[in-house]
Amino acid sequence: MTSKVLQSFLRENISDLKARGLYNEIDPVQGANGPVINIDSQELINLSSNNYLGLATDSRLKEVAKEAVDSHGVGAGAVRTINGTLDLHLELEKKLAAFKGTEAVISYQSGFNCNMAAISAVMDKNDAILSDELNHASIIDGCRLSRAKIIRFNHSDMDDLRAKAKEATESGDYNKVMVITDGVFSMDGDIAKLPGIVEIAEEFDLITYVDDAHGSGVLGKGAGTVKHFGLQKRIDFQMGTLSKAIGVIGGYVAGKAELIDWLKVRSRPFLFSTAVSPADAVASTKAVELLMASTDLNEKLWENSDYLKDGLKKLGFDIGESETPITPCILGDEKDTQAFSKRLYEEGVYAKSIVFPTVPRGKGRVRNMPTAAHTKEMLDEALKAYEKIGKELGLI
Template sequence: MTSKNLVKVLEESLQDLRDKGLYNQIDTLDEANGPEISIEGKKVINLSSNNYLGFATDPDLIAAANKATEEYGVGAGAVRTINGTLKIHNELEATLAKFKKTEATIAFQSGFNSNMGAIPAVMTKKDAILSDELNHASIIDGCRLSGAKIIRVKHQDMEDLRAKAKEAVESGLYEKIMYITDGVFSMDGDVAKLDQSIDICEEFDIITYVDDAHGSGVMGKGAGTVKHFGLSDRVDIQMGTLSKGLGVVGGYVAGKQVLIDWLKVRGRPFLFSTSLTPGAAAAAKAGVEKLMTSDEPVTKLWDNADYLKQGLVNLGFNIGHSESPITPCIVGDENLTQQFSTRLREEGVYAKSIVFPTVPRGTGRVRNMPSAAHTKDQLDRALAIYEKVGKELGII
């Protein structure tokens, strides 16, 4: 029999979220996640997808997935360490290593799994991790699982990083110390100051780890934020996803061969969960190869992102300090943010509200994610709707 207390507590908690404007309604798409989508039969301009380059519906990636599925089957059939490593997995990892300019890579089932696997495999309760205070939830959870001492560093504050790095090293309490940061921060769109933070870490011999989930396929001609700063040979561990810029699913860690060899024997998601489907691995490989042969997708993405940003700023919206295609329209009040998102959708723009706990209380925003697949006409229509709804609600 279901516990009455559990049901009561959950119902009350859900109602509390609804009352505070913090409840997230999950919508179901009627079709593929492209620049325009249909939800409940209504066509809307899609500004909520992480499908930065439009690769989720790219014919070449679809063909690669279909071919691999016919050759290898719909699933790998086992974890990588038993007999779930197929030739296509090795080909994907070799292609990623070439793209990232590292000795080797390891593919995981998701970006979240990559952080959950890599951080605890490298760090232990004998160690300390310096972590930017706005790092992604998967980094936070990975750090917690490691058992290491977590030292929060003020967001993008290099003086605070230096002071805490010096204190941690001079304390003599830790066997190893790591600094971990997002490459591109997913809620504000700002880019990590890797050119400064890596210098500090090298000064104190601190391990460096960059989560480039939102930099993969976006920064550094698609190769990521580390490549953008020319630091491929100076960052110890790079994490990236196959699900955003590349439009498929999965994640990976790139670095020295010895690091990858270690993760293959100690990365728990790699060891205990069935590997990527052959179709996903082949599609991701095709996406990487496309980026290695042409700058066009990334150039188009940035052109559209700059166009949308300037249009929103001209209308009077607060887009914060975004330095990437991620473009928030910061509203503040959670209920007004939810209302804003709802009205945008009613008028023909799908841009999801982002509220606490994803962002701090009082900083609710609607997050826009333009892609290379959007046309200028679609962006112009979106801006016209933003102007109408923004004025209607008193946001601009």
């Protein structure tokens, strides 16, 4: 028998979320997640995918993935530390280390797993973590899991970071202090001030950790935010995903060989969760090889990003301070944001609304993610829809 208390809790809270425009509807995609998707038998221009370079549907990745299924099966069969480490995993990690410019790499089942694994493997209750107030949920959860003292600093505010780093290191209360930041902030598209962060870290001997989920494949000619600033030798942890620009699934941490060695014996998702499938590993390796061989996809991504940004600004939309392809249209009110997204859908454009708790209350936005796979014609159709609905709802 289901608990009456649980039933009451769920019904009341789900009803409340719906009433306040905070309930998230899930829209199953029929077929591949490309520049155009099919939902409920309707074709839609897709502006909500993290598939920045279009590699999720790339024929070269599909080909090697199929071959890996034939040669290695559909699953790794065990955790990495027993006999789930396949030659394909080692090839992926070697390629990623070369791509990121580090001594070594450890790969995980997801980017979220990386932050849960790596932070708690190094930091503990005797330590402190300086965390940007807009860091991703996986960073927040990873910090909580470590049991370290979490000290939030104002978003990209180097004066506040320096003051809090000085206080934490001079207090004598902590064995180690880490500073952790997203490389690219996923809701606003702005870039972390890594040169300033590194300067402060070196002044106060802080451990540095960059979550580059939205920077890898995008900045630094594809190699990421750390490479963008030329700081590969001065960052301790470079975390990245294989599910966004790389187009597959999984995550990794890049750094010194000693660090990676430690993570292999102390990070719990690596120790207690089955490795990614052979197909995923080899497809990710192929994607990295493509990015190392050519910047064509990266350049096309930025061309499309600039085109969409310029079009939205000319129409009068507020796209915030985005410096990357992540392009929010900040509308404010949650219900207006939900209504705008719904109307876009009706006009053949899929751009998901983002509201609290993903962003602060009153900062609702429709987030647009142009990719290298979009054509100018697709982006023009999207801009026409934005203009029509913006005028219709009195927002421009």
